[in-house]
Amino acid sequence: MSDMIRNTRQTQGEVDSMFTDRWSPRAMSPDPISEEQLAMLFEAARWAPSCFNEQPWLFVYATSPVGRAQFTEVLVEKNRRWAGQAPLLLFVLARRTFRHNGKPNRHAVFDAGAAWMSLALQARRLGLYAHGMAGFSQEKAYGLLQLSPEEFEVIAAVAVGRHGDPAELPDDLRQMESPNGRKPREEIAVRFG
Amino acid sequence: MSDMIRNTRQTQGEVDSMFTDRWSPRAMSPDPISEEQLAMLFEAARWAPSCFNEQPWLFVYATSPVGRAQFTEVLVEKNRRWAGQAPLLLFVLARRTFRHNGKPNRHAVFDAGAAWMSLALQARRLGLYAHGMAGFSQEKAYGLLQLSPEEFEVIAAVAVGRHGDPAELPDDLRQMESPNGRKPREEIAVRFG
Numbered sequence: 594m595s596d597m598i599r600n601t602r603q604t605q606g607e608v609d610s611m612f613t614d615r616w617s618p619r620a621m622s623p624d625p626i627s628e629e630q631l632a633m634l635f636e637a638a639r640w641a642p643s644c645f646n647e648q649p650w651l652f653v654y655a656t657s658p659v660g661r662a663q664f665t666e667v668l669v670e671k672n673r674r675w676a677g678q679a680p681l682l683l684f685v686l687a688r689r690t691f692r693h694n695g696k697p698n699r700h701a702v703f704d705a706g707a708a709w710m711s712l713a714l715q716a717r718r719l720g721l722y723a724h725g726m727a728g729f730s731q732e733k734a735y736g737l738l739q740l741s742p743e744e745f746e747v748i749a750a751v752a753v754g755r756h757g758d759p760a761e762l763p764d765d766l767r768q769m770e771s772p773n774g775r776k777p778r779e780e781i782a783v784r785f786g
Numbered sequence: 787m788s789d790m791i792r793n794t795r796q797t798q799g800e801v802d803s804m805f806t807d808r809w810s811p812r813a814m815s816p817d818p819i820s821e822e823q824l825a826m827l828f829e830a831a832r833w834a835p836s837c838f839n840e841q842p843w844l845f846v847y848a849t850s851p852v853g854r855a856q857f858t859e860v861l862v863e864k865n866r867r868w869a870g871q872a873p874l875l876l877f878v879l880a881r882r883t884f885r886h887n888g889k890p891n892r893h894a895v896f897d898a899g900a901a902w903m904s905l906a907l908q909a910r911r912l913g914l915y916a917h918g919m920a921g922f923s924q925e926k927a928y929g930l931l932q933l934s935p936e937e938f939e940v941i942a943a944v945a946v947g948r949h950g951d952p953a954e955l956p957d958d959l960r961q962m963e964s965p966n967g968r969k970p971r972e973e974i975a976v977r978f979g
Binding site: 602604605606607608609611612613615616617626629632633635636637638639640641642644645646648651653654655656659660663664680685700702703704705706707708709711713714715718720724725727738739748749754775776778781782783784785 | 795797798799800802805806808809810822825826828829830831833834835837839841843844845846847848849850852854856857878893895896897898899900901902903904906907908911918920931941942944949961966968969971974975976977978979
């Protein structure tokens with residue numbers, strides 16, 4: 594993680610540090626991402642598990658200034674204020690039906706979440722951060738990407754880049770610029786019987 | 787991965803090997819999982835990212851013979867044939883609404899997918915495998931867990947354990963006992979503009 598921010602996350606016992614070293618900064622350095630790094634991010638996502646090995650995830654990404662500007666327009670104002678700086682923006686989509694029989698895939702979004710997590714962890718391996726965003730217009734996203742909401746669900750936007758200088762963030766965003774905490778583990782893992 | 791199975795996965799360029807070392811065996815060793823390992827699996831899941839840091843995931847797990855037998859009953863027959871052997875069985879659920887305002891959380895299942903991926907990768911760090919299953923009765927799961935389908939979506943079942951001896955699997959399952967492939971990366975990552 595950045596030298597500028599202290600990670601004060603408290604774990605409940607041991608865990609691989611890759612999970613607590615991943616967080617969602619808003620200060621993004623405009624340093625470009627190489628084609629090799631880009632390939633590795635999607636390669637990690639590619640190997641995620643999915644129901645019937647359907648691989649329902651689709652990543653549509655922009656690295657060019659024009660493409661990133663168009664993606665940024667789809668975000669809510671609060672995200673527009675910081676995410677446009679990132680050298681890579683992308684949307685995560687899930688295909689709603691199985692290709693082998695056309696039936697609804699009720700695991701598509703869950704499996705896309707697994708692929709997204711893989712991308713986020715591979716990003717840290719490259720010294721990058723991936724910040725997922727729910728705040729965007731689905732309607733604008735379908736229009737821009739020219740994809741059908743019947744065929745795909747557009748789930749999340751993601752900004753990827755090196756950590757930038759938090760001092761350059763607006764005051765309100767700078768105050769949120771640190772890794773956040775979690776509920777106690779007992780609330781999310783319950784023993785049965 | 788197990789010495790008994792060769793991993794023939796072909797990557798398209800470099801990627802951290804943790805992503806290709808994770809796969810979904812059916813030959814599960816009955817060796818128990820320690821309380822420390824159990825805690826680490828859920829600790830990894832706990833640090834996943836989520837919309838508004840809602841942490842909508844819930845893992846209900848069984849390690850006792852009685853609890854595992856009850857969980858196994860909920861699975862479809864094809865999964866019952868191998869998963870009952872695993873020392874840890876669990877269900878992954880997502881809370882449908884935000885706790886802070888009661889509104890629908892349309893990212894809950896996606897975020898639960900991220901938490902599930904974290905658990906699966908932490909499993910490999912411990913020499914374990916986590917095999918996710920879509921094949922189970924949602925209705926039976928809600929009944930057994932005494933959770934409301936209005937409050938939670940039960941998404942996946944998971945068997946966790948060390949890799950067992952594939953020779954002990956029934957013939958048809960043994961023939962599937964190897965890491966599977968993926969679509970070309972170009973089909974899942976598309977450049978915009």
